[in-house]
Amino acid sequence: xxGSAATAMAAYxxxxxxxxxxxxxPCDDDANAIAPKMQTAAKAEYGxxxxxxxxxxxxxxxxAATLSRTPNDWGYYVHSHGDYYMNADGRxxxxxxxxxxxxxxxxxxxxxxxxxxxGRQSNLVFISTCHAADPVTTMPDxxxxxxxxxxxxxxxxxxxxxxxLGLQWDSDEWTFEQRFWSGTGGGRAVGAAFDLxxxxxxxxxxxxxxxxxxxxxxxxAGLFTTCTSCM
Amino acid sequence: MRSSRTLFLRxxxxxxxxxxxxxxxxxxxxxxxxxVAGEPSTRVIAAPTDQLDRAAAHARxxxxxxxxxxxxxxxxxxxxxxxxxxxxxxxxxxxxGRAVAITRFDLDGTVALAVTLGWRPVIAHGIDAPAxxxxxxxxxxxxxxxxxxxxxxxxxxGAGGWSISWARVVAGAVVRGDGIxxxxxxxxxxxxxxxxxRTLAAVPTMRIGRAQSVATARRVIDDAFRGAAPSLRSTxxxxxxxxxxxxxxxxxxxxxxxxxxxxxxxxxDAIGALAERLHAVEVWIDAADGHLLGGDVAE
Numbered sequence: 001x002x003g004s005a006a007t008a009m010a011a012y013x014x015x016x017x018x019x020x021x022x023x024x025x026p027c028d029d030d031a032n033a034i035a036p037k038m039q040t041a042a043k044a045e046y047g048x049x050x051x052x053x054x055x056x057x058x059x060x061x062x063x064a065a066t067l068s069r070t071p072n073d074w075g076y077y078v079h080s081h082g083d084y085y086m087n088a089d090g091r092x093x094x095x096x097x098x099x100x101x102x103x104x105x106x107x108x109x110x111x112x113x114x115x116x117x118x119g120r121q122s123n124l125v126f127i128s129t130c131h132a133a134d135p136v137t138t139m140p141d142x143x144x145x146x147x148x149x150x151x152x153x154x155x156x157x158x159x160x161x162x163x164x165l166g167l168q169w170d171s172d173e174w175t176f177e178q179r180f181w182s183g184t185g186g187g188r189a190v191g192a193a194f195d196l197x198x199x200x201x202x203x204x205x206x207x208x209x210x211x212x213x214x215x216x217x218x219x220x221a222g223l224f225t226t227c228t229s230c231m
Numbered sequence: 232m233r234s235s236r237t238l239f240l241r242x243x244x245x246x247x248x249x250x251x252x253x254x255x256x257x258x259x260x261x262x263x264x265x266x267v268a269g270e271p272s273t274r275v276i277a278a279p280t281d282q283l284d285r286a287a288a289h290a291r292x293x294x295x296x297x298x299x300x301x302x303x304x305x306x307x308x309x310x311x312x313x314x315x316x317x318x319x320x321x322x323x324x325x326x327x328g329r330a331v332a333i334t335r336f337d338l339d340g341t342v343a344l345a346v347t348l349g350w351r352p353v354i355a356h357g358i359d360a361p362a363x364x365x366x367x368x369x370x371x372x373x374x375x376x377x378x379x380x381x382x383x384x385x386x387x388x389g390a391g392g393w394s395i396s397w398a399r400v401v402a403g404a405v406v407r408g409d410g411i412x413x414x415x416x417x418x419x420x421x422x423x424x425x426x427x428x429r430t431l432a433a434v435p436t437m438r439i440g441r442a443q444s445v446a447t448a449r450r451v452i453d454d455a456f457r458g459a460a461p462s463l464r465s466t467x468x469x470x471x472x473x474x475x476x477x478x479x480x481x482x483x484x485x486x487x488x489x490x491x492x493x494x495x496x497x498x499x500d501a502i503g504a505l506a507e508r509l510h511a512v513e514v515w516i517d518a519a520d521g522h523l524l525g526g527d528v529a530e
Binding site for chain 2: 019022027032033034036037038040041043044080081082097103105129130133135149151152165167168169170171175178179181182185186188189191192194195196198199200201202203205206208209210211215216
């Protein structure tokens, strides 16, 4: 095996998809300056956690592009409009809107992601949309993350899913996310980072988020659970 | 970068109380620099040993009052540029060296945050809202805080059971994000506490009226959304203290402002096709002079 091949095998890609067009020209002639900050912060932290992080927005964040990348992604972050959408098959699935650089934005359903990933392992998945962690959410399963909370010495593998419940505001999401990234970047376990993030100063008293995965995991990309206390 | 994070993880393994400054991040800028998205927002800064000793002792007392676990503790002074706050952070470890609790104190010694790390499963018969409120009130007082106003209890997945909050109200308006909040597990035991009391600008002696603020906000919406603006309908107007932000490019800064200002918060809900892209927009108008402070969007 050549050196470059070994490097390629060891790489853990993460896609950072952020819908900016829905909140910026041409759909909105003013700028929502918060979403790009969230994109920058997420990409930087995934990089610090040893993912090969790439950010996509506008015409680069389409349903087709996301689905073509997802089989190789170990980490995934998306910030967009999300909901529990009705699919053409007559069932509802958690999903989010692509950006696509225009004002007509297709839904990326969890069903679509699940089909492409086909049960493949994920690491850190952060769905920064409304409803992504509602009790009925179907998104964790798309990334093969069990909706269980493994704490203490329990270990369900190097995986962690974060999302919001219900309708949330960008300023609160930005507060939560920066606190979460500060925790993971500071070496905290992903679960501890979540706990610290939940204690932020949110303008909406109903702000809520949830998680599933291995609490003690560090969030660092890879096949194995890196932590200080899990078995 | 990896070595500095590893240092943070390893120090807790030695057992016994460990005090001192820990390099959680390589220092990249000087205190007082504005936060820049993508950079770490917190960093450990130097502090006198006796002050860190005092923080650790304070943490032991708080642990006894709230029931926080831990047999050893490690203190560090942290500068948080995103939240414009400097605090002493004390991490508690169990006998195996695992981090089990975190407490933070403002530099005047007032508790800012406390949390028991880990998770507890949902139980079949947890406490109800009145019981959660009563327990939370006792915990707040045990932490040396004096709550004011009427607490509100909400079920919260992220809190692990219940979230009970006391809003901060100044000059008749809620200070958004400020106050005291307690998280309880479903059985009523302590999970977390946070207290936020940010700097406020002076209460304006002259205020623009509600109607004027709505008209100004409408113009912001018309300029920002143009053709889609008719699909945004004003649904609520409330006075509140807000931290100016960059939603409409008002500040150019990546963190919300340090000092909060009294504002008229004008909410617009989306209808029709626009509701497929966003749910609602807020425009924050300074109650003193009518200028745009920022806003928010729910997608």
